[in-house]
Structures are given as C-alpha cells and as structure tokens.
Amino acid sequence: MADRADREYTCPWCGTRTDGSPLSCPGCGVKTDVRAVVTNSGWTQLPGRRDMAKLQFGNSYCQIEGTYVPVADMSLAAGDGVYFAHHVLLWKDPPVQVTTMPLKGAWKRLLAGMPLIMTQAHGPGHIAFSRDAPGEMIALPLSRGQSVDVREHLFLVGTHQVAYDWIDTGIWFQTKSGDETETHYPLGMFLDRFTAPQDHGLLLLHAAGNVFVRELAPGQTILVKPTSFLFKDPSVQMHLHFERPQVSWRSWGAWGERYLWLTLRGPGRVAVQSVFERLEGEHLNIQSHSHATHRQW
Amino acid sequence: MTEPRLDPLQRIRCEWCQGQNEPTAVSCRSCGAPLDVKNLVSDSGWREAPRIKDMTEIHFGGSTCQVEGEIVPVAEINLAPGDSVYFEHHVMLWKDEAVPMTLLPLTGGVKRAFAGMPFLISVAHGPGRIAFSRDATGELVVLPLHPGMELDVREHAMLVASHQIAYSFIRIKGLRNILFGGQGMFMDRFVTGGEPGVLLLHGYGNVFERTLKAGESILLEPGAFLYKDSSVTMEVETQKLSTGFFGGTSMNLAKMTGPGRVGIQSMYVHHAAE
Numbered sequence: 001m002a003d004r005a006d007r008e009y010t011c012p013w014c015g016t017r018t019d020g021s022p023l024s025c026p027g028c029g030v031k032t033d034v035r036a037v038v039t040n041s042g043w044t045q046l047p048g049r050r051d052m053a054k055l056q057f058g059n060s061y062c063q064i065e066g067t068y069v070p071v072a073d074m075s076l077a078a079g080d081g082v083y084f085a086h087h088v089l090l091w092k093d094p095p096v097q098v099t100t101m102p103l104k105g106a107w108k109r110l111l112a113g114m115p116l117i118m119t120q121a122h123g124p125g126h127i128a129f130s131r132d133a134p135g136e137m138i139a140l141p142l143s144r145g146q147s148v149d150v151r152e153h154l155f156l157v158g159t160h161q162v163a164y165d166w167i168d169t170g171i172w173f174q175t176k177s178g179d180e181t182e183t184h185y186p187l188g189m190f191l192d193r194f195t196a197p198q199d200h201g202l203l204l205l206h207a208a209g210n211v212f213v214r215e216l217a218p219g220q221t222i223l224v225k226p227t228s229f230l231f232k233d234p235s236v237q238m239h240l241h242f243e244r245p246q247v248s249w250r251s252w253g254a255w256g257e258r259y260l261w262l263t264l265r266g267p268g269r270v271a272v273q274s275v276f277e278r279l280e281g282e283h284l285n286i287q288s289h290s291h292a293t294h295r296q297w
Numbered sequence: 298m299t300e301p302r303l304d305p306l307q308r309i310r311c312e313w314c315q316g317q318n319e320p321t322a323v324s325c326r327s328c329g330a331p332l333d334v335k336n337l338v339s340d341s342g343w344r345e346a347p348r349i350k351d352m353t354e355i356h357f358g359g360s361t362c363q364v365e366g367e368i369v370p371v372a373e374i375n376l377a378p379g380d381s382v383y384f385e386h387h388v389m390l391w392k393d394e395a396v397p398m399t400l401l402p403l404t405g406g407v408k409r410a411f412a413g414m415p416f417l418i419s420v421a422h423g424p425g426r427i428a429f430s431r432d433a434t435g436e437l438v439v440l441p442l443h444p445g446m447e448l449d450v451r452e453h454a455m456l457v458a459s460h461q462i463a464y465s466f467i468r469i470k471g472l473r474n475i476l477f478g479g480q481g482m483f484m485d486r487f488v489t490g491g492e493p494g495v496l497l498l499h500g501y502g503n504v505f506e507r508t509l510k511a512g513e514s515i516l517l518e519p520g521a522f523l524y525k526d527s528s529v530t531m532e533v534e535t536q537k538l539s540t541g542f543f544g545g546t547s548m549n550l551a552k553m554t555g556p557g558r559v560g561i562q563s564m565y566v567h568h569a570a571e
Contacts, residue, residue, distance in 0.1 A: 037352060039365055039373055041426045045351070068368075134368055134434045209430070210366025224391040228430075245398040245419060257400060257417070259386060272391060274369040274430040279387075297397045 013047055014141050027141035027202075029053035029064050039212070043272075046136055046211035055139055057159045057202040060123060062139075070137040071130040072157060072204050076123025081160035083120040088129045088156055088206075096125035118164070129157050131206040135275070138205040140231070142196035150231040152188040154205045161201030166190040171226070171240060171262065173289035175281045184281040186226035186240075186262065193234070205231065209275030216266025223261040227276035233268030240292035258286075263293060312336040313347050314441050327441040327495065329353040329364055339505075346438050346504035346560075355439055357459045357495040360423060370437045371430045372456060372497050376423030383464065384457040386419040388429045388499075396425035401464065418464060429457050431499040435564065438498040440524070442489045447527035450485040454498050454523055461494030462487050469531075486527065498524060502564025509555025516550040520565035526557030 009020035009032060016027030024031050029049045037045040055062045059077035064070050071090060074082055083101050092098070101118040121127050140148055142162060149167070158164060169187045176182075194203050207230055216222065216236065223241055232238070241261040260282050264270045308317045309332050311325035324331050330347035337345040349370070355362040359377030364370050371390060374382055383401050401418035421427045442448065442462055449467070458464065466483045487496055498504075500523050509515065509529060516534060525531070534552045553559050 039352065040354075040361070040363055040375055041373060041428075043365075043373075045365055136368065209369030209434070210371065212365070212371070221394055222391060223394055225389055228390055243398060245400045247400045259389070259398065259419075261392075263394075274366050274371045274390065275432055275434075276390070276430070277432070295394075297399065 013044070014139070016141060024050050024053040026054070026056040028139035029055050043212040043214045046138060046213070049137075055141075055202060057141075057200075058161070060159075062202065062204070064137055064139070068134050069130055069132075070206075071128050072137060073126065073128040074121075074157070075126055076121065078124045081120055081122045082127070082157050083118050083160070083164070084129055084157040085155065086117060086119045088131060089119075090128040090130045092121065092127040093125040096127050097122050120160070129204070131156065133206075133208045133275075135206055135208040135273070136211050138207055138211055138230075138271075140194075140203040140205065142194060142201045142203055144196055144198065144200060147193060147195040147234050148203070148231055149234055149236075150192040150194060150203075150205060151229055152190055152192055154207060154230065155192055155194075156204040156206045158194060158204070159202045161196055161199040162203055163195045163197050165193045165195070167193050171238065171290055173240065173260075173281070174287045175284035176287045177284055181287065182281060182284075184279075186260070186279055187229055207273040207275075209273050211271060211273055213269060213271040215269050216264065218267040220266040222264050222270070224264060224270075224272050225276055225279075226260065226262040227279050228272045228274070229262055229264075230271040230273050232264065232270045235266075236268035236270055237265045239263050239265075240289055241295070242292055243295045244297065246297040314439070316441060324350060324353045326356050327493075328439040329355045330439075343505040343507045343561075346436055346500070346506060349437060349439065355495065357441075357493075358461065360459070362495070362497070364437055364439075366430075369430055369434055371428050372437060373426065373428040374421075374457070375426050376421065378424045381420050381422045381460040382427070382457050383418050383420045383460065384429060385453065385455065386417065388431060388456055389419075390428040390430045392421065392427040393425040396427050397422045420460075429497075431456065433501050433564070435499055435501045435562070436504045438500055438504050438523070438560065440496045440498065442487060442494050442496055444489050444491055444493060446487075446489050448487045448496065448524055449527050449529075450487065450496075450498060450524045451522055452483050452485060454500065455485055455487075456497040456499045458487060458496045459494040461492040462489055462496055498560075500560070500562035502562055504560060504562055506558055506560045508558050509553065511556040513555045515553050515559065517553060517559070517561060518565055519549065519551045521561040521563070522551055522553075522559075523562045524558075524560040525553060526559075528555075529557040529559055530554045 009018050011025040013030045014028040030047045053064050058080045060080040063073045098121050101120045169191050171187050172185050174183050241263040243259040247257050307320045313330040314328040316325050316327040329349040349364045353364050358380045360380045362374045399420045401420050465486045467486050532552050534550050535547050537547050
C-alpha cells in the first residue's frame with residue numbers, strides 16, 4: 001500500500017496540492033476526488049462542495065454552510081483578520097472586533113455606487129457572512145503574487161493577506177434620448193482587483209445562480225453577456241462587441257437590431273454566472289462607446 | 298458493423314414526455330428527465346417536473362443541448378449545420394464568435410414590447426455553440442413537441458425553441474383577461490409541423506403539470522400559469538371577499554378548463570406587484 005506521504009492530489013478547481021487525505025480541498029472546499037465537470041464546450045462548472053466543508057487560511061479556518069444561500073462561517077485565530085462590506089455580516093461573537101478599513105479614492109467609489117466603507121474583523125472569534133440571493137459561494141485561493149479582477153458587488157470577504165485595489169473597467173457606452181445623454185457601465189465603473197502580494201490568501205465571492213469557468217488560450221475569444229461576467233485573470237483583455245443580425249426588413253428602428261456583447265480575449269481564466277441583470281440602456285441610441293468591434297451578419 | 302437491433306419491448310418509456318429510450322439510457326434522450334425516477338404526482342393530481350440532472354444531454358435534429366447547473370440552469374446548445382434555434386435576445390448568456398444571427402420575421406405587425414424594448418425573436422444558426430439562461434432561480438422545462446401539437450406559453454417564459462416549431466402569438470381575449478389575467482396581452486403559441494421539435498421553458502421556482510379531463514376546471518393564481526395545451530380554455534373568475542367594510546374586496550383567478558395539460562410555476566409574479 002502506498003504511503004500517504006507519497007500521494008499527491010491536485011484540486012481540479014483551484015490547483016491546491018494536498019496528500020489526498022482531507023475529504024475536501026483545504027483551499028477552496030471542493031470535494032476531494034470530484035471530477036472536474038466540464039461542459040462539451042469547455043466551461044468547467046463550479047464543483048459541488050460538501051455542506052460544512054472547511055477551508056484553511058493562516059491559522060484560521062472557514063466553514064461553508066448551506067447550499068442554497070451559503071454562509072461563510074469564519075473561525076479567526078488571534079492575529080488573523082478578514083475584511084468585508086458591512087452589509088454581508090450575518091452574525092459574530094461579541095468579542096470579535098469590527099473596525100473600518102481606510103480606502104483610498106473613496107469619493108470615486110461613492111460616485112460609482114460601491115460600498116464606501118470596508119469593515120475588518122480581527123480574531124480570535126467567530127464571524128459569519130452571507131448574501132441576499134440564492135447562488136454559489138466561490139472560494140478563490142490566491143497564491144503568492146497572484147491577482148484576480150472581480151466584477152463589483154460580488155466580493156463577500158477577503159483575508160488580511162489579500163490586498164484590495166480597483167481599476168477602471170474601461171467598458172462604457174453613451175446613449176442619447178432627446179436632450180439627455182447618459183453613460184452606461186455594463187460591468188460597473190470599476191473592477192475590484194485582489195492580489196496576494198506576500199502570502200497565500202483566500203477570497204470569497206458570492207455569485208447568483210451557477211458558476212462556470214474556462215481557461216482561454218492566447219488569442220482565443222468568447223462572447224459573453226456583459227452582465228453575466230464574474231471574474232478574470234488580469235491577463236485577459238476585454239472590450240465591447242456589437243453584432244447586427246441579418247434582417248429582411250427593418251421597421252423597429254430604435255433598437256437598431258443590435259446585440260451587445262463583451263469579448264474576452266485570452267490568455268487566462270474567465271468566469272460567468274448563469275443569472276444576470278438586464279443590461280440598462282442597451283435599447284437606446286448609442287452615441288459613443290469604449291473600444292468595440294463590430295460584426296454584421 | 299451494424300448497430301444491434303433493439304427489441305422494441307426493451308425500450309424504456311420516459312414518464313415525463315413519453316419518449317422511447319434505449320435500455321441503457323439513464324436520462325431521456327428528448328427531454329433529459331432521469332429515467333430511474335417515478336412520476337411524482339401529488340394527491341391532488343399535480344405532476345412535478347423532473348429535476349434535470351446536471352450536464353444532461355438532450356438531442357434534437359442533429360444538435361445537442363446540455364443542461365448545466367441546478368440553481369439557475371444554463372441550456373448550452375451545440376448546433377449542427379442546418380439546425381437553428383430561436384429565442385428572445387435577452388436570454389443569451391454566451392456564444393462562439395462565429396455563430397450567425399438573424400431575426401425571425403414576425404407576422405401581424407402588432408407592436409409588442411418587453412421592458413421598453415421592441416419584442417423581437419432572434420435566430421442563431423449552426424454550426425456552433427450558444428448558451429442561454431434566465432434571471433432567477435428556477436427550473437428548465439423541456440417539452441419535446443410531437444407533430445400536430447399546439448402549446449400556449451406565458452409570455453416571456455420561453456427560453457429557446459428549435460426551428461422545427463412554428464412560433465406565433467395570440468392576443469389574450471377579453472379586457473378582463475388582459476387587465477386581471479396577470480399575463481399581459483399576449484401568449485406565445487408553438488405549433489409543430491411535420492417534424493418533432495423541442496421547446497425549453499424557464500419556470501420560476503418549481504414546475505408542476507396536471508392533465509385536465511374534458512370539462513374539468515381548475516382555478517389558478519394568474520401569475521403562476523406557465524403553459525397549457527391550446528385545447529385548454531382560460532377565463533378570469535372574480536371571487537368576492539367580504540371583509541365587512543365597504544363591501545369588501547375581490548381577487549381574480551384564472552379558470553382553466555380541459556381537456557389538456559396545464560403547467561404552473563411555484564414562484565409566481567403577483568400581477569398587482571408587476
């Protein structure tokens with residue numbers, strides 16, 4: 001019989017290496033020995049997680065409870081901390097200290113409707129987080145030096161090893177209706193960028209519906225609905241793409257028979273969620289937009 | 298080598314869509330329902346739509362459709378050359394860059410709008426991949442339509458339909474039906490010609506179906522209505538509720554009269570809130 005120490009197991013979802021003895025991956029909570037569920041077209045579905053799966057970070061751990069609207073239940077060790085937007089806090093032990101975290105460029109975030117105050121909690125003690133919609137909890141373990149760009153409002157909680165910053169999405173279009181000009185940001189004005197500069201960290205996101213991830217080869221593209229976009233590696237480029245269907249007659253005018261897509265270009269990882277909001281302003285008269293490609297069928 | 302001929306008696310009949318399947322199949326080829334589950338029927342006669350197992354494949358024409366995810370399922374279609382599907386354009390989740398798109402010419406010239414946008418039906422043509430999903434928790438209902446079938450569907454409940462099925466819409470008759478029916482002014486009507494096709498609906502919450510005998514009626518919350526055979530008639534029935542003050546209030550229910558199938562969703566949109 002092979003010795004446990006000789007065995008090596010790589011989690012198909014997050015790539016964490018273990019000796020295969022834990023029942024679920026300590027990095028992301030996915031069941032050990034689960035087969036990566038890949039669709040015929042190459043999207044990997046976020047694998048099922050055992051209820052009550054435990055994730056390890058620093059000296060603390062996080063237990064993910066429930067499968068419909070999952071709760072992240074953190075057991076913080078002394079010296080470990082997490083940060084979060086205050087509205088996701090579900091409950092906490094009285095001794096757990098919650099303080100605000102200074103954010104740079106706060107006025108810009110207020111403008112973009114993003115949470116202005118980021119709160120942080122320090123161990124020791126228990127604290128739990130959840131969101132307001134049925135969906136999946138995505139655990140993204142960040143190895144040292146790794147970054148990920150996340151659509152705004154998906155962030156649930158990050159450990160103190162993860163640095164938080166934001167970048168412009170660079171995706172916008174301007175519509176004109178009468179005298180009114182409006183700028184729309186299909187992905188929001190900013191993308192959250194999370195980096196683990198020195199040490200391994202854990203990032204938890206909450207997505208509505210089901211989650212699918214795929215790896216794009218260099219130069220490979222995929223068109224996704226802008227509002228379904230979840231996260232990407234910083235190496236993935238994105239821009240708007242207008243597509244016009246072939247029509248035999250045109251009488252509707254206003255909409256201009258046009259589909260608005262987000263092109264994602266590899267190399268790197270991209271993720272989408274199966275629930276999306278309606279794209280605002282899509283049907284209006286688009287006057288100008290950020291860099292985009294066009295296709296007429 | 299020729300494929301071994303199957304004994305027709307050995308085929309498994311799908312409890313949900315009555316489709317015939319090979320004895321080795323675990324899920325129905327044409328509707329994706331697991332073949333090992335029995336029909337789940339409540340004491341009052343409602344049949345629960347089968348939860349389609351994750352990653353189940355459904356076949357239509359030369360194309361396949363894979364149903365992915367169980368919270369808000371995605372229908373991912375691999376279109377064969379010559380096959381096409383149609384849908385309302387806001388349900389597209391992602392597609393290959395090379396899948397051509399056209400619009401379905403709608404007859405009648407009646408102006409319909411959805412969320413302020415003109416109502417248009419888009420068509421995606423094979424070969425290539427395209428995927429669809431909706432905006433809330435629910436179930437995908439796969440309805441294989443056999444030749445000669447006519448099905449009426451709640452407006453905007455269609456996710457995607459294969460090209461073998463003809464699409465039209467009917468105006469809901471009667472002002473009371475429009476005002477109090479809770480379903481807007483139109484119902485989508487799907488009719489099959491000579492070839493079988495597949496229709497995918499998205500129902501919010503869970504989906505149940507019941508077959509009404511000729512003349513049998515059931516009263517539904519109008520927002521719960523999902524689909525019906527065109528042989529089922531629908532009218533609004535107002536129920537007076539006496540509160541003892543100012544003559545009370547009233548509620549409106551949709552009265553469905555058989556013969557035929559009626560499908561409902563459990564997470565309905567209440568028309569007063571719409």
